[in-house]
Amino acid sequence: MTLSPEPHEPAIRVAVSTVIVALRPHPDTGAPALWMPLVRRVAEPFEGSWALPGGWVRPDEGLEDSAAARLRETTNVQPRYLEQLYAFGDVDRSPSRVVSIVYWALVHPDEASSVPDDWNVRWFLADEHPPLAFDHDRIVDYALWRLRNKMSYSRIAQAFLGDRFTLAELRGVYEAVLGRALDPANFRRQVEKTDAILPTDETTSGGRHRPARLYRSNPDLAYADNGPLQTGTPQQRNR
Amino acid sequence: MTLSPEPHEPAIRVAVSTVIVALRPHPDTGAPALWMPLVRRVAEPFEGSWALPGGWVRPDEGLEDSAAARLRETTNVQPRYLEQLYAFGDVDRSPSRVVSIVYWALVHPDEASSVPDDWNVRWFLADEHPPLAFDHDRIVDYALWRLRNKMSYSRIAQAFLGDRFTLAELRGVYEAVLGRALDPANFRRQVEKTDAILPTDETTSGGRHRPARLYRSNPDLAYADNGPLQTGTPQQRNR
Numbered sequence: 001m002t003l004s005p006e007p008h009e010p011a012i013r014v015a016v017s018t019v020i021v022a023l024r025p026h027p028d029t030g031a032p033a034l035w036m037p038l039v040r041r042v043a044e045p046f047e048g049s050w051a052l053p054g055g056w057v058r059p060d061e062g063l064e065d066s067a068a069a070r071l072r073e074t075t076n077v078q079p080r081y082l083e084q085l086y087a088f089g090d091v092d093r094s095p096s097r098v099v100s101i102v103y104w105a106l107v108h109p110d111e112a113s114s115v116p117d118d119w120n121v122r123w124f125l126a127d128e129h130p131p132l133a134f135d136h137d138r139i140v141d142y143a144l145w146r147l148r149n150k151m152s153y154s155r156i157a158q159a160f161l162g163d164r165f166t167l168a169e170l171r172g173v174y175e176a177v178l179g180r181a182l183d184p185a186n187f188r189r190q191v192e193k194t195d196a197i198l199p200t201d202e203t204t205s206g207g208r209h210r211p212a213r214l215y216r217s218n219p220d221l222a223y224a225d226n227g228p229l230q231t232g233t234p235q236q237r238n239r
Numbered sequence: 240m241t242l243s244p245e246p247h248e249p250a251i252r253v254a255v256s257t258v259i260v261a262l263r264p265h266p267d268t269g270a271p272a273l274w275m276p277l278v279r280r281v282a283e284p285f286e287g288s289w290a291l292p293g294g295w296v297r298p299d300e301g302l303e304d305s306a307a308a309r310l311r312e313t314t315n316v317q318p319r320y321l322e323q324l325y326a327f328g329d330v331d332r333s334p335s336r337v338v339s340i341v342y343w344a345l346v347h348p349d350e351a352s353s354v355p356d357d358w359n360v361r362w363f364l365a366d367e368h369p370p371l372a373f374d375h376d377r378i379v380d381y382a383l384w385r386l387r388n389k390m391s392y393s394r395i396a397q398a399f400l401g402d403r404f405t406l407a408e409l410r411g412v413y414e415a416v417l418g419r420a421l422d423p424a425n426f427r428r429q430v431e432k433t434d435a436i437l438p439t440d441e442t443t444s445g446g447r448h449r450p451a452r453l454y455r456s457n458p459d460l461a462y463a464d465n466g467p468l469q470t471g472t473p474q475q476r477n478r
Contacts, residue, residue, distance in 0.1 A: 012253045012296060012370070014328075014338050059251060059336050061327035088327040089253075089302035097298050099253050101326045153392055197349045 012097045013162030016067040019143040020105045023114035023160045032172040034126035037115045039074050044132030045095050067103040075121055076114045079105035081159040093135040104143050106159035151177055157195045164214040251336045256293030258343045258382040261351035262399045271411040274363035276354045278313050282333050283373030306342040314360055315353045320343035321400040332374040343382050345398035347436040390416050394435045403453040
């Protein structure tokens with residue numbers, strides 16, 4: 001980093017945006033599917049278009065705190081899992097020069113229910129959303145690609161679920177993200193080889209189905225290991 | 240992204256920095272070790288301290304082009320492998336508010352030799368560098384941690400080597416990054432199970448050792464798959 005200030009250079013502004021993804025039933029099949037809440041833009045450019053929730057970084061905010069604050073303000077979500085995804089800074093991505101630090105949030109059903117579904121904020125199927133403002137289509141494509149990749153080497157799938165879940169629910173997450181059906185017996189064997197989830201004494205109750213064993217995340221393992229960057233979730237740090 | 244400009248807010252400035260890593264012999268053991276070139280600061284703050292090479296992003300530069308340009312200007316390196324690592328933006332990481340988009344570059348011996356080793360730029364063992372300016376110690380820790388992790392699920396190790404290399408040289412990369420010795424026979428079996436490298440008809444010649452088979456990277460596979468972000472290296476794009 002050179003240090004001479006360059007006051008004559010036009011400013012580059014810094015924004016944060018967040019790709020929020022949650023699992024909800026597909027309207028046609030009822031199977032779990034990936035959904036994203038998007039925010040309607042109320043000013044130019046792209047007035048009336050849908051966009052990722054976000055906003056400007058304030059000078060007194062760190063990047064992750066800023067992402068969490070803009071997310072809370074625009075969608076009422078306070079996700080447990082918020083991770084920096086990528087900084088997007090192409091010269092022509094916005095009429096003015098904006099570098100957007102993009103986060104992703106995987107939210108479980110309780111968190112997802114706090115998002116309104118109204119004129120300003122609406123849930124869309126991740127694979128069927130309308131064309132988005134700025135370069136947000138590219139950002140969403142990248143986020144979904146990273147999510148699919150990351151499922152293969154981390155425990156990120158559990159971030160979509162509540163405190164207790166069945167193996168079928170966990171498999172549903174994988175099937176929704178990967179976009180293909182998985183063999184239940186194979187899936188059970190794979191999962192039981194790891195210590196990522198732990199069986200509880202509880203089962204699902206009633207309904208038309210047989211009771212199924214409930215599992216929980218292994219609390220000794222983080223959803224994703226960020227190594228030296230490990231600082232806790234925004235909520236933990238705000239306490 | 241909200242759109243109202245906020246002209247009264249003090250600006251946040253955007254910089255790029257790059258963690259360059261190359262393999263060179265350890266001065267004590269002669270075994271391959273991780274080295275980094277660092278740049279001496281010639282202005283306050285941290286005047287005289289060592290820091291990662293980098294500088295301000297210019298308004299007409301994309302982030303990756305900016306990282307490549309600042310790297311060329313400060314260290315004369317034009318790496319084949321340059322990847323965005325993380326955006327660092329803590330409020331107190333610099334006396335003024337600076338968000339640094341950090342890249343990493345893994346350079347092979349030919350590229351490493353273009354870096355000067357003088358008063359302004361000097362190579363340090365990655366594990367034994369002096370305390371760095373700003374939060375650059377934390378950035379280096381994070382980069383080395385990511386590199387170790389990434390070795391396990393990508394072909395990134397080959398970015399350290401030239402066009403032709405022996406299995407012993409490739410194993411040396413893993414040993415240097417992971418910081419432990421690997422069993423040669425096991426390593427050969429693991430590598431031969433993949434299509435990451437291909438044997439050539441060539442062997443090493445002469446010297447005190449038996450000739451060893453030379454391998455090359457499989458040109459059909461990228462060092463790292465960036466999915467929808469795949470845009471080629473900066474040099475390729477500048478052509």
